[in-house]
Amino acid sequence: MTTDTKRNFKVVGTRPNRPDGVDKVTGRAMYGADATAPGMLWGKVLRSPHPHAEIVSIDTSEAMKLPGVQAVVTGADFGDPESLFVSDVQEHCMAKDRVYYDGHAVAAVAATSASTAAKALKLIKIVYKPLPHVTDVDAAFAHGAPVIMHHRAFEILPPGTSANATNFCEFGHGDLHEGFAKADLIVERSFRTAATHQGYIEPNACLASYSSDGRADLWCCTQGHYHVRDLCAQIMGMEAAQLRVTASEIGGGFGGKTSIYVEPVALMLSKKSGRPVKMVMSREEVFRATGPTISSSMDVKIGMTKDGRMTAGQAVIRASGGAWPSGTMEMGAQAAFACYDMPAVKTIGWNVLTNRPKESAYRAPGAPTAIFGVESVIDEMSQKLGLDPLEVRILNAADAGTLSSYGPTFNQIGLKATLEAAKNHPHYKAPLGPNQARGLSCGFWFNFGGNTSVSLAVNTDGTVNITEGNPDIGGSRASIGMMAAEELGIPFADVRTIIGDTASIGHNDTTDGSRVTFAVGLATIRAARDAIQKMCHRAAQIWDIDPDAVEWEDGAAKPSGPNAGQFPPMTIKEIAANAFRTGGPIAGHHEVNADGAGVSFGVHIADVEVDPETAHTLIKRYTVFQDAGKAVHPSYVEGQMQGGAVQGIGWALNEEYIYGADGRLQNAGFLDYRIPVASDLPMIDAVILEIPNPGHPYGVRGVGETGIVPPLAAVANAVTRAVGTRMTDLPISPPKIMAAKAAAGK
């Protein structure tokens, strides 16, 4: 891959108006719940009130008799997918013989109105046999805990492990014993983090229409409609070609819309009723029955010399991704010490089953919680040794040539540049007021590319349409269009990008992993180059010269070389106007499994003020520094950095799934599950560092996830310094601050 670091960008790096802006502010945009169809029914789900129970019997006869009811489905209507992963997803969508969490779907109804469907749910008789439950990760990990599922442990688990443990991992290098022996100070702390929801504003919704000839269409809000198609086709026993999935506009996802919930239920109701079926989850259902993050507890131990050099580090992470196996702890265990050049390091991760919904991804899954523990201990050691916490991080920062804590040796990375930018920013030296303090944290995420298809059509007027297959959750239509315009040498206004359905373009991986601007951008640039090659060929035909003697510049073909002849440049509009006469329509396309996304680092500085009477924490100032590679549309990049910071601040201060002793979720709504809103926050300053990614033609790097990693520790470190006692249990709510102060005699 050659990165054009000296290119004089004309479109990339500018800030055009977002192409979806007018539709979104005028209400014209079509979201998941906006799809309708003639003869449409409304589907509703009956959910378990028990966190763990056997389903003894389900009687749907009375519900079916209710006028207007057209179909009822239960777990018995679904088959047994060959893939264990798909089987788990299906069981999470609709229970079979056992419910595993409060809110687990046990039956669904399709009726001519939503109110009739709701009435019918009350007529379904279910006999449960309640079973012992456990929702806390540490309680579930203990021997003697209620066993949630049997025979789900991977073969790598050491003997004698908890019956609820399903996965185990260990990463690292060096001699820990020797490393700790060299330390002047060793600190060991335990931490806990609560499960949080992605907090997307648009509830999950879909419309399914299953035809009598076995074909089906599904419209839904999702981050990945190809993944939806693959899962639903397997669950429904369909061939992929017979299920077309169209992604709606999306009202937030953040990883939470990378799986399915009501989609296969709607398809089955449609199949049984012969009518289109629409389903829209309520906010309560979203909280109870879609996937939040892991909950976790961890133990972190670090050794440090008196001048601040880390000699050894160890972290043991216990995570729960709900009632089904999860691998997120592997990502956290890899990320925990990734920011640092560690002579000796070991991270261990466990996944533990609990009676909670099946975890879904949330920006940089696993990394924020793991790095929270490590960055908290580094902060504590800096305090105890009287060192500047930023200088300690610079001293230990990973760089090119560092053997990472998760295995590979880093190539060119931007952490030190990011730390230096933070050090030299006015924020770091700004004075603080009473009851105020400053915290900071580094963050890391892997990023990846993945499978991508892009088609680029040159219209007869010389404008361009791009069809790609990744729902736009963060401004990708703008950045994709900008990269196409840049490569073609035409105005951004001449390009329109749309998201095709699963039948209109080849496979695309889900919009996740910070992949889209990187991978779809890469494929778009190559699709544009494909079209340029064809347009140069058409110009060569018209000029009657060798195609190799034509080059592309500023949106036009022009002769190149001493023997090419003298012709004025032929613009894309002129070439397009003659397309039918010179060989037919002109299009470029590219399909790739993109690699080389390049890892990403960020540094956050948080200033907080903690009210000494109420223990309310106010974020006074917040600055994000992140290596973004080349920023295609800087406003969107800043938006990703700010959004990640805000979500991380919520994770640090307010947000948590609260389960009662009865195993039921107690705060299934935004009133009791408090996400930060604009009035809670200052303007988040975003400082973009453009260190080119060598894996992309323009040096682009993913930016969507790293921003949520540092805030947990940055805020916790600031609160700790403000109140004078270490805060180790997220969220740092006022009662916890009060209790910590009381315990410390403050």
Next chain:
Amino acid sequence: MVRVRIWGSLARLAEGQTEVEIEARNFKEVLDGLGAKYPGLKAHIARGVSLSIDGVIYREAWFTPVRPESEVVLMPYMTGG
């Protein structure tokens, strides 16, 4: 031969080693070779893994070449949000 680092918890399935030698010219041959030499690893590889080759992480890409001097690290399958 290519030296492949595997993460610590898989060592038990690879005769206690965290670094093994495999005859391989590309991504696919690394995985095939690991599975053939250490059958205990097959199930984990089948569930999905990534490979870092000279510092670049690949999730699939069977025919990405590896050279005898390449740094090859077996990693869990990358996921994101």
